[in-house]
Amino acid sequence: MFQELFSPSVQHSLDLAGIFVFAISGALLAVRKNFDVFGMAVLAEVTGLGGGLIRDLIIGAVPPAAFTDLGYFTMPLVATVLVFFLHPHVERIQGAVNVFDAAGLGLFCVTGTVKAHEYGLGLTASAALGLATAAGGGVLRDVLANEVPSLLRWDRDLYAVPAIVGATMVVVCIRFDALNGLTSVLAVVTAFVLRLLAMRFHWRAPRAYNRRSTAAEEPPGPKI
Template identity: 55%
Template sequence: MVTAILNPLVQEVLDLIGIFAFALSGALLAVRKRFDIVGIVVLAEVTALGGGVFRDLVIGAVPPVAFTDLSYFGTPLIAAVAVFFWHPRLARIRRFVLFFDAIGLGVFCVAGSVKALNYGMEPWATIALGAATAIGGGAIRDVLAGEIPALLHPESEIYAVPALLGSAIVALLAITGTLTPITSAIAALLAVVVRLLALRYGWRAPLARGSL
């Protein structure tokens, strides 16, 4: 068993950064779909909190921190209100949705892996849970907005791979005793960069050959 060494404050900061980024992506998608203020708030909340709630339920951190810390609910609300009033200044909303989604993906895969390690999960399990934390909220967001989740869309650029990469780096850092706030930030940054490069250059996972 490997234990992460990041303190609870760093864990919370990572969570809140990822929550805010994902909330922005959810709220912006809601605007693009012409949702009202209630829809914008709901999509921001579920996008920001969905992956973390799943992680906490799996590792036994109950009730999930999203239901015990007001800042976890308040942060998406702030993001939703900001998008509601200032979205006209964002000339290309879809571009911003993808950008903030990439940031949330990178931060959450690291935060999810670190919390799993702190709860005594084995490295292989922390990789899976880190990735699930990162992609869970986005998948829920897309389903509620009536879109095929990026995770499953055949024409979508790679989505799970950057999350798995960031989570795997965290597990490796923990095993080697080099997991620190700085190295965890680097892991998150690498996941974000890979996702943005995939969007820029159209990197996609291979499809099965032929058709049924």
Template identity: 60%
Template sequence: MSDLGIPGVLDLAGIFVFAVSGALAAVQKRLDVVGMVVLAEITALGGGILRDLVIGAVPPAAFTSVSYVLVPLGATVLVFFWHPQVTRIMPAVTMFDAAGLGLFCVTGAIKALDYRLSPLHAVLLGVITAVGGGILRDMLSGQIPGVLHDRQLYALPALVGAMVATLLWHSGLHGVVVSAGSALLAFGLRVAAVRWGWRTPRARGVRD
């Protein structure tokens, strides 16, 4: 763990919470343990694999680090045996998804900057990293991906978190506090949107 650095540690944290959201989604769909493992792994690793392929970090970290595979398995075991308790601690999929969203938008943007992408492309890749796993989870579990109907601010919090992380990075402000703060901002926006029903507008003339 000490060799991973701050981005790697945050990446593993995002992988864990996204894996929990994937495993909980499998429980809600009444899938067996194999389905739980598949949804947990894909939700946790999908966005990061896409990020690494885009920036040319091949093979992706998910295929070079045992931790990237074992962490989702550990999350699946946790949910398999204690999903009622997990759900009571942090309600259902939403909170874990919001946490993964916040962590991945930051790690995606920072890794893109490390590979010398422009600030604009770093922000875009941060968003892609954050929403990729959730899109795969929703598609496999038979739901319309949340990013396609961003009515409770799914992609927008990731965009804000990635933008803040990128701006701070270019201002010379690095470190776990800065990264965690940017992730917490995205997490807070997502949770607040769900809590108070904040919504993005539809096309003009289209009613709810």
């Protein structure tokens, strides 16, 4: 596992970094929706912690880590303050934020899968919760902001697929007793690189074969 490669303090720092960049995306969406500072904080908290909360509640890891570690709970508030005062500048470095968001996606899909398996779930269920850990906060963010979740929109670059690939690599390694620090990091990097490539080349999942819907297609919105 990660313990073989990183110390607990480094693991904790990586978690906080992932939560922070996810929370920034939530706070930025709140700004675009003209929410007040409380709304910004809510979206930041939900985006940063939502995936982990879903996972912990399903596997019975209660109280969830978000409520037992003050750093996890306060990091989205730090992101809220940053965006509240500096959102024009943060918007200008959205590309860098997206890169860190991709890194958080890769990290959380792997750690979520590992934790779910450690709590006794099967391989398929563990991979599903790895995806939920990585993407659940973004889905909750969009629902609260009255948006179609980016995860479900055809006009968004692939997001779930890189997380699924990372989680699948983890469960395959578990199946063949090959999960260790090196293979865990390889899964993180694979999901991270796939997400970067999807953003760079605008890879998108196919829509229904021979689609005949006459519904108007939504124009691409701002990337979150």
